[in-house]
Amino acid sequence: MRTLNKKASGGDMNRERYAELKGILEERRREIMDQVQEKIRDVRTEGANSSTHGVLDAAETSESDIQDEIEFALIQMKAETLHKIEEALRRLEENTFGYCFECGAEISERRLRALPFAVRCKDCEEAREIAHQRERLIAQRRGAASLFIDMQG
Numbered sequence: 001m002r003t004l005n006k007k008a009s010g011g012d013m014n015r016e017r018y019a020e021l022k023g024i025l026e027e028r029r030r031e032i033m034d035q036v037q038e039k040i041r042d043v044r045t046e047g048a049n050s051s052t053h054g055v056l057d058a059a060e061t062s063e064s065d066i067q068d069e070i071e072f073a074l075i076q077m078k079a080e081t082l083h084k085i086e087e088a089l090r091r092l093e094e095n096t097f098g099y100c101f102e103c104g105a106e107i108s109e110r111r112l113r114a115l116p117f118a119v120r121c122k123d124c125e126e127a128r129e130i131a132h133q134r135e136r137l138i139a140q141r142r143g144a145a146s147l148f149i150d151m152q153g
Protein backbone atom coordinates (compact mmCIF):
# COMPACT_ATOMS: atom_id res chain seq x y z
CA MET A 1 0.00 0.00 0.00
CA ARG A 2 1.30 3.35 -1.00
CA THR A 3 1.09 6.25 1.33
CA LEU A 4 0.83 9.79 0.08
CA ASN A 5 3.71 11.73 1.38
CA LYS A 6 1.95 14.44 3.23
CA LYS A 7 4.17 17.27 4.21
CA ALA A 8 3.38 18.57 7.64
CA SER A 9 4.85 21.98 6.94
CA GLY A 10 1.37 23.47 6.76
CA GLY A 11 2.30 26.16 4.29
CA ASP A 12 1.64 23.99 1.26
CA MET A 13 -1.34 24.49 -0.90
CA ASN A 14 -3.78 21.63 -0.59
CA ARG A 15 -3.79 19.13 -3.42
CA GLU A 16 -7.33 19.82 -4.45
CA ARG A 17 -6.71 23.51 -4.96
CA TYR A 18 -3.44 22.82 -6.72
CA ALA A 19 -5.17 20.47 -9.15
CA GLU A 20 -7.96 22.95 -9.68
CA LEU A 21 -5.63 25.85 -10.44
CA LYS A 22 -3.45 23.71 -12.65
CA GLY A 23 -6.57 22.65 -14.53
CA ILE A 24 -7.60 26.26 -15.10
CA LEU A 25 -4.19 27.20 -16.47
CA GLU A 26 -3.74 24.13 -18.64
CA GLU A 27 -7.20 24.46 -20.09
CA ARG A 28 -6.46 28.07 -20.98
CA ARG A 29 -3.15 27.06 -22.52
CA ARG A 30 -4.72 24.36 -24.64
CA GLU A 31 -7.39 26.76 -25.88
CA ILE A 32 -4.86 29.35 -26.95
CA MET A 33 -2.55 26.81 -28.55
CA ASP A 34 -5.47 25.51 -30.59
CA GLN A 35 -6.36 29.03 -31.67
CA VAL A 36 -2.80 29.82 -32.65
CA GLN A 37 -2.43 26.59 -34.60
CA GLU A 38 -5.67 27.28 -36.40
CA LYS A 39 -4.51 30.78 -37.31
CA ILE A 40 -1.20 29.51 -38.57
CA ARG A 41 -2.99 26.93 -40.66
CA ASP A 42 -5.27 29.63 -42.10
CA VAL A 43 -2.35 31.83 -43.01
CA ARG A 44 -0.62 28.91 -44.70
CA THR A 45 -3.60 27.89 -46.80
CA GLU A 46 -4.26 31.51 -47.75
CA GLY A 47 -0.65 31.88 -48.75
CA ALA A 48 -0.83 28.78 -50.90
CA ASN A 49 -4.04 30.00 -52.54
CA SER A 50 -2.78 33.44 -53.42
CA SER A 51 0.34 32.08 -55.04
CA THR A 52 -1.67 29.79 -57.33
CA HIS A 53 -4.19 32.52 -58.15
CA GLY A 54 -1.60 34.74 -59.68
CA VAL A 55 -1.06 38.45 -59.16
CA LEU A 56 -3.40 40.51 -57.03
CA ASP A 57 -4.05 44.11 -57.90
CA ALA A 58 -2.67 46.80 -55.62
CA ALA A 59 -5.85 47.33 -53.64
CA GLU A 60 -6.26 43.65 -52.91
CA THR A 61 -2.64 43.34 -51.93
CA SER A 62 -2.74 46.15 -49.38
CA GLU A 63 -5.99 44.82 -48.00
CA SER A 64 -4.50 41.40 -47.49
CA ASP A 65 -1.38 43.03 -46.03
CA ILE A 66 -3.52 44.73 -43.41
CA GLN A 67 -5.26 41.45 -42.78
CA ASP A 68 -1.89 39.75 -42.35
CA GLU A 69 -0.79 42.40 -39.90
CA ILE A 70 -3.92 41.96 -37.83
CA GLU A 71 -3.48 38.20 -37.85
CA PHE A 72 0.12 38.60 -36.85
CA ALA A 73 -0.75 40.96 -34.00
CA LEU A 74 -3.36 38.49 -32.78
CA ILE A 75 -0.90 35.62 -32.84
CA GLN A 76 1.62 37.76 -31.02
CA MET A 77 -0.94 38.64 -28.35
CA LYS A 78 -1.76 34.99 -27.89
CA ALA A 79 1.91 34.11 -27.69
CA GLU A 80 2.26 36.62 -24.87
CA THR A 81 -0.68 35.10 -23.08
CA LEU A 82 0.89 31.67 -23.48
CA HIS A 83 4.04 33.02 -21.94
CA LYS A 84 2.05 34.33 -18.98
CA ILE A 85 0.41 30.95 -18.55
CA GLU A 86 3.77 29.21 -18.56
CA GLU A 87 4.91 31.66 -15.94
CA ALA A 88 1.82 31.05 -13.84
CA LEU A 89 2.32 27.28 -14.09
CA ARG A 90 5.88 27.72 -12.93
CA ARG A 91 4.72 29.84 -10.01
CA LEU A 92 2.16 27.18 -9.23
CA GLU A 93 4.98 24.63 -8.97
CA GLU A 94 6.83 27.01 -6.69
CA ASN A 95 3.73 27.39 -4.59
CA THR A 96 3.50 31.12 -5.16
CA PHE A 97 0.61 31.16 -7.60
CA GLY A 98 -2.90 31.99 -6.47
CA TYR A 99 -1.93 34.05 -3.47
CA CYS A 100 -2.56 37.73 -3.09
CA PHE A 101 0.50 39.82 -3.74
CA GLU A 102 -0.56 42.32 -1.07
CA CYS A 103 -2.02 40.38 1.83
CA GLY A 104 -0.95 36.80 1.07
CA ALA A 105 -4.49 35.43 1.21
CA GLU A 106 -5.59 32.79 -1.26
CA ILE A 107 -7.20 34.28 -4.33
CA SER A 108 -10.53 32.58 -4.85
CA GLU A 109 -10.81 30.00 -7.61
CA ARG A 110 -13.75 31.87 -9.07
CA ARG A 111 -11.62 34.96 -9.45
CA LEU A 112 -8.75 33.00 -10.97
CA ARG A 113 -11.07 31.32 -13.39
CA ALA A 114 -12.19 34.71 -14.66
CA LEU A 115 -8.76 36.33 -14.35
CA PRO A 116 -6.05 33.66 -14.37
CA PHE A 117 -3.31 36.25 -13.99
CA ALA A 118 -4.82 38.09 -11.06
CA VAL A 119 -2.11 38.77 -8.50
CA ARG A 120 -4.34 40.32 -5.86
CA CYS A 121 -7.44 39.20 -4.05
CA LYS A 122 -10.65 41.05 -4.75
CA ASP A 123 -10.42 43.22 -1.64
CA CYS A 124 -6.86 44.32 -2.30
CA GLU A 125 -7.59 44.96 -5.95
CA GLU A 126 -10.50 47.20 -5.05
CA ALA A 127 -8.50 49.02 -2.40
CA ARG A 128 -5.77 49.50 -4.95
CA GLU A 129 -8.14 50.93 -7.51
CA ILE A 130 -9.45 53.42 -5.01
CA ALA A 131 -5.91 54.37 -4.03
CA HIS A 132 -5.05 54.75 -7.70
CA GLN A 133 -7.93 57.08 -8.33
CA ARG A 134 -6.86 59.16 -5.37
CA GLU A 135 -3.25 59.18 -6.59
CA ARG A 136 -4.36 60.27 -10.01
CA LEU A 137 -6.31 63.15 -8.51
CA ILE A 138 -3.36 64.21 -6.40
CA ALA A 139 -1.02 63.87 -9.37
CA GLN A 140 -3.33 66.03 -11.44
CA ARG A 141 -3.31 68.73 -8.83
CA ARG A 142 0.43 68.43 -8.33
CA GLY A 143 0.90 68.50 -12.10
CA ALA A 144 -1.02 71.72 -12.34
CA ALA A 145 0.95 73.20 -9.45
CA SER A 146 4.35 72.21 -10.83
CA LEU A 147 3.40 73.62 -14.20
CA PHE A 148 2.73 76.90 -12.47
CA ILE A 149 6.09 76.74 -10.66
CA ASP A 150 7.90 75.92 -13.89
CA MET A 151 6.40 78.94 -15.53
CA GLN A 152 7.60 81.12 -12.72
CA GLY A 153 11.08 79.56 -12.59
Ligand SMILES: [Zn+2]
Pocket residue numbers: 100101102103104105120121122123124125
Ligand atom coordinates in the same frame (compact mmCIF):
# COMPACT_ATOMS: atom_id res chain seq x y z
ZN1 LIG B 1 -5.27 40.61 -0.68
